[in-house]
Amino acid sequence: MEIEKKLIKKASLEKLFEKLQAKGNKIFAPVSKDGKTEFQYNPSYAEVTYDHIQTTQSLKNTVFPKIENLIRFKTDRSGVEVTEVDLTQVQSLVLWGVHPCDAAGFNALKSIFMWDYKDEYFNSRLQKIAVIGLSCHKSDDNCFCTSVGLNPGGTQGCDILLTKLSSGDFLAEIITEKGKAIVTEASELFETAPSETKEGNLAQVNQQFSHEKVTKNLAGAFEHPFWVENSLRCIGCGACAFVCPACACFDIQDETKGKNGKRLRCWDSCGFGLFTIHTSGHNPREVQSQRWRQRILHKFSYMPERNESLGCIGCGRCSRACPVDMNILEQLVSLEKL
Ligand code: SF4
Ligand code: SF4
Numbered sequence: 001m002e003i004e005k006k007l008i009k010k011a012s013l014e015k016l017f018e019k020l021q022a023k024g025n026k027i028f029a030p031v032s033k034d035g036k037t038e039f040q041y042n043p044s045y046a047e048v049t050y051d052h053i054q055t056t057q058s059l060k061n062t063v064f065p066k067i068e069n070l071i072r073f074k075t076d077r078s079g080v081e082v083t084e085v086d087l088t089q090v091q092s093l094v095l096w097g098v099h100p101c102d103a104a105g106f107n108a109l110k111s112i113f114m115w116d117y118k119d120e121y122f123n124s125r126l127q128k129i130a131v132i133g134l135s136c137h138k139s140d141d142n143c144f145c146t147s148v149g150l151n152p153g154g155t156q157g158c159d160i161l162l163t164k165l166s167s168g169d170f171l172a173e174i175i176t177e178k179g180k181a182i183v184t185e186a187s188e189l190f191e192t193a194p195s196e197t198k199e200g201n202l203a204q205v206n207q208q209f210s211h212e213k214v215t216k217n218l219a220g221a222f223e224h225p226f227w228v229e230n231s232l233r234c235i236g237c238g239a240c241a242f243v244c245p246a247c248a249c250f251d252i253q254d255e256t257k258g259k260n261g262k263r264l265r266c267w268d269s270c271g272f273g274l275f276t277i278h279t280s281g282h283n284p285r286e287v288q289s290q291r292w293r294q295r296i297l298h299k300f301s302y303m304p305e306r307n308e309s310l311g312c313i314g315c316g317r318c319s320r321a322c323p324v325d326m327n328i329l330e331q332l333v334s335l336e337k338l
Contacts, residue, residue: 003155004174005193008162012189013170017045019186020094028062029096030055039095048097050164053138054315058102058245059095063125064109068265070121070252075259087124094182097134101145101313103157105245106131111309112248121265130178133158139203142316144329147209150313152202163198171198208329209336211300211310217338218301222293226338230331231292233324238269240318240326246299246311249275270294296331 008016021027021042029048031040037052039059072083106126113122136143136152145151155161159179163171171194174183183190241247251268254261268275271291277283285291299311312328319327 001175001177001180004180006172006174006183006190007169007192007194008172008190009169013162014045016182016186016189017048017096019189020182023185025094026091027094027096028059050097050134051138053136053140053143054099054317054320056317056321057243058105058315058317059098060105060109060245060247062093062095062129063106063122064113064248064250064267065125065265066267068121070263070265073254073261073263075256075261085121087120090124090128092128092130094130094132096132097162098131098158099136099315100133100152100154100156100158100161101136101143101150101315102245103131103133103161104150104154105313105315106157108246108303108309108311108313109248111303111307112311115307130182131158131160132179132182133161135161135163135198135201136203136205137164137201139205140316142319142327142329143203143205144208144314144316144332146205146207146314147329147332148211148310148312148314152205153198163201165194165196165198165201167196169194171196171201173198209333211332213336214300214332215304217335218297221335221338222297224338226335227289227293230334231289231326234271234288234292234326235324236271236273236288236291237323238271239321239323240295240328241269241271242267243317243321244312245315245317246313270298292326296328296335300332300335 026042028039028041029043030037030052031043031047032049032052037049037055038057039055069085074081113119153163155173155175159176160182161173165171174180241249249268249270250265253264253266255264276285285294303309303311319329
């Protein structure tokens with residue numbers, strides 16, 4: 001569909017938010033509190049911020065929950081009775097104020113969950129989200145979207161993209177049929193496209209490395225001393241994976257109480273020592289440098305090769321969250337020169 005542009009005034013944006021809520025939509029939107037910004041479930045419009053650089057947590061949870069119930073089961077002497085989860089009951093969500101890197105993160109996840117095997121748990125949730133993006137007008141030293149093929153005003157993964165203009169009003173780019181349906185339902189709030197373009201209202205994020213060059217260099221770097229030298233301080237806490245919008249490692253666990261049980265899919269991390277341990281006790285990735293290497297190779301070598309997508313959208317969350325200051329951008333810049 002060809003992208004259509006409209007103007008939505010600041011006051012009309014509030015009306016759009018409230019109209020969506022009045023129609024029964026549940027909205028996740030960024031809210032700042034005590035110096036931190038996080039996506040909050042169904043806040044009031046007055047709480048929503050348009051001024052943040054990045055939330056600590058991504059919106060990955062909306063399509064790939066931290067803990068997802070896959071099935072329920074009951075065992076007795078005659079066998080096992082399995083009850084499927086009714087995926088038609090998945091709730092519709094509007095994701096509001098999503099920065100372009102995060103919106104593109106859904107495509108990275110899609111390339112994993114909808115690759116050879118189509119994961120219906122993921123897909124049911126993906127179908128039920130509408131993404132109202134917000135171009136970035138601010139960035140920090142951890143942002144590197146332009147080095148991974150994205151940009152602060154990119155439309156990838158958005159149904160509508162908003163860009164704040166110098167007047168305080170917003171340019172609305174309507175990208176998909178889902179976005180068009182939202183605009184059609186509230187057509188009185190949208191006006192003729194402004195003459196001001198979004199380009200002058202975006203954060204300046206300079207490209208710092210070529211991801212193609214990094215991918216090329218990784219092909220011969222499996223045994224390189226780089227991995228040991230650059231992971232000595234990693235404590236394997238997994239924070240980088242949990243905040244990452246594109247990390248998709250999970251573990252499946254059965255939890256039982258008496259004869260009843262649930263099969264749960266839980267977030268995991270290739271940075272954890274237990275992630276690859278075998279029942280025999282053998283661990284093919286026995287030291288942290290092998291786990292760090294896996295994280296980078298998966299995102300910048302295996303995914304481009306197998307999924308035709310990078311596993312990183314340059315949001316910088318992992319660097320901001322790391323308790324020992326491991327900086328992925330610095331490492332990727334070094335890997336480009338390897
Ligand atoms: S957050 Fe930092 S210390 Fe924790 S696993 Fe990731 S890189 Fe290692
Ligand atoms: S690896 Fe780090 S910078 Fe890349 S998408 Fe994940 S959290 Fe963001």
